[in-house]
Amino acid sequence: MSEEQKKPPVRPKPAAKKVEQKPLPPSPKQPVVDELVALLRRNFGESAIVEGYINQPNDHLPTILISREKWLEILTFLRNEESLHFTYLQNASAIDYETHLEVVYHLHDLNRKERIAVKVKLDREHAVLPSASSLFAAANWNEREMYDLMGIQFTDHPELKRILLPDDWVGHPLRKDYEAFDEGV
Amino acid sequence: MIRTEEMLLNVGPQHPSTHGVLRLLVKVDGERIVETEPVIGYLHRGTEKLAEDLTYTQIIPYTDRMDYLSAMTNNYAVVHATEKLMGLEIPERAEFLRVIVMELNRVASHLVWMGTYLLDIGAMSPFLYAFRDREQILDLFNELCGARLTYNYMRVGGVKWDAPKDWIGKVDHFVSYMQKQMKEYHQLVTGNEIFIQRTKGIGVYDQETAINFALSGANLRVTGLNWDLRKDAPYSIYEQFTFDVPVGEVGDLYQKYLCRMKEIDESLKIVAQAVANFPSEGKIMGKVPRVLRVPEGEVYVGIESPRGELGCHIVSKGKDKPWRIKFRRPSFYNLQILPTLLKDENLSNLVAILGGIDIVLGEVDG
Numbered sequence: 001m002s003e004e005q006k007k008p009p010v011r012p013k014p015a016a017k018k019v020e021q022k023p024l025p026p027s028p029k030q031p032v033v034d035e036l037v038a039l040l041r042r043n044f045g046e047s048a049i050v051e052g053y054i055n056q057p058n059d060h061l062p063t064i065l066i067s068r069e070k071w072l073e074i075l076t077f078l079r080n081e082e083s084l085h086f087t088y089l090q091n092a093s094a095i096d097y098e099t100h101l102e103v104v105y106h107l108h109d110l111n112r113k114e115r116i117a118v119k120v121k122l123d124r125e126h127a128v129l130p131s132a133s134s135l136f137a138a139a140n141w142n143e144r145e146m147y148d149l150m151g152i153q154f155t156d157h158p159e160l161k162r163i164l165l166p167d168d169w170v171g172h173p174l175r176k177d178y179e180a181f182d183e184g185v
Numbered sequence: 186m187i188r189t190e191e192m193l194l195n196v197g198p199q200h201p202s203t204h205g206v207l208r209l210l211v212k213v214d215g216e217r218i219v220e221t222e223p224v225i226g227y228l229h230r231g232t233e234k235l236a237e238d239l240t241y242t243q244i245i246p247y248t249d250r251m252d253y254l255s256a257m258t259n260n261y262a263v264v265h266a267t268e269k270l271m272g273l274e275i276p277e278r279a280e281f282l283r284v285i286v287m288e289l290n291r292v293a294s295h296l297v298w299m300g301t302y303l304l305d306i307g308a309m310s311p312f313l314y315a316f317r318d319r320e321q322i323l324d325l326f327n328e329l330c331g332a333r334l335t336y337n338y339m340r341v342g343g344v345k346w347d348a349p350k351d352w353i354g355k356v357d358h359f360v361s362y363m364q365k366q367m368k369e370y371h372q373l374v375t376g377n378e379i380f381i382q383r384t385k386g387i388g389v390y391d392q393e394t395a396i397n398f399a400l401s402g403a404n405l406r407v408t409g410l411n412w413d414l415r416k417d418a419p420y421s422i423y424e425q426f427t428f429d430v431p432v433g434e435v436g437d438l439y440q441k442y443l444c445r446m447k448e449i450d451e452s453l454k455i456v457a458q459a460v461a462n463f464p465s466e467g468k469i470m471g472k473v474p475r476v477l478r479v480p481e482g483e484v485y486v487g488i489e490s491p492r493g494e495l496g497c498h499i500v501s502k503g504k505d506k507p508w509r510i511k512f513r514r515p516s517f518y519n520l521q522i523l524p525t526l527l528k529d530e531n532l533s534n535l536v537a538i539l540g541g542i543d544i545v546l547g548e549v550d551g
Binding site for chain 1 (some may be wrong): 247395487518521525551
């Protein structure tokens, strides 16, 4: 009896989650992100960077969360500063977390082979962000895609209109509360 | 003084040289292109939205339909990102099979590009040669996984099917056959006077522009930058193989052609090494739970597809389905430079420059 009673509690939730939390030896990249955060805070004020951390499962990717007000200034700095030189826009994604939206740009310096992810949080109702298309030519279509599918307004974008969906489409499909206009057909 | 008038020319969406459903609105002044506006989205199927309601294994066949000329690398992108987030170990035999099929797929994809590109600029026969040889690769894939284009071959943790009896031998035979064929292609095309006239010094751009537009693959390497994710951000077992990364110098169409032809040589080299060292036995699937629950987190990985950097960005909330999945589709990035390249070009170069980018519309539209 007692053995049988012991067994059930082992099953319910996968143990993997807890194991994932525990092993947190400091990442070899930790100094990189610490240095970068310090540098950015020196230049743009303490509040410019919300946090900086290492995304360990993703090959120790340095990730920094930027405040919305300083987004474009910091992107300009990351791109143009001689010692950083993140000129290659590797990827641009937007994520709907239901409480807020998040925009992620993965930047790459092809010479040093360094990668970085920069994030910014946006309000769902008032999703406005300055466009980075003047910095990265590649951002142009990516921001149009984010506008089209996620409903993020990019100010000062040269041509902010839908890119994948028809111009008369209603709504932004990648939002979690999106309902298809012709549902039930 | 000849008076000219601007005219709006509509190319596509149904046009043999747009390689799918791409529409170009071209403003021309005489034969000079003033402005080009690509209109895309005709093939948009909402893969990213659909994937939010699918389990990780169910997403794999959807990726087949993005870049349908190289479905193996698409399979790998999503599988690799998931494995990274889960921290899975992949059996060696599975990794070898993956590398073999991905590199064969690269050869097949480049052959299609070469054939259709030459068709675009007026050479009929290379197309037939290229498709004849590509057919052999498709036959090999058909034998391996039962499909010619949409393979659905890879799984999180390994591959679905083991190599049938004698399959590795057939691959080996194909590699030596294809290496011989490459000489034929060079005799047929590479020195052709008309081909050189149509491509040399056309569609030139420099390295800085390429990086600014985040081009990848041969489109980036043709400017002289040695950048190949198989070497610069190694994944799978590519570190075990010796191969070169062909780069160009000037960044014109002719060198793009040479780059891609050399890439075929290099891929064949990799396949030959993989066949020679292929583990005689072993598992093809790692230890994977039946229902995949991916731990909470976020991952972005890029791999080198025939068209460039194919990335997969997964945000997981610890469920069996991704919270958000985003594909960095290389054709989408590479196509963006087209209006810049076409500005002030002669209209006759439009098809040559567009073809040189090597787009797949299924991938552009996602």
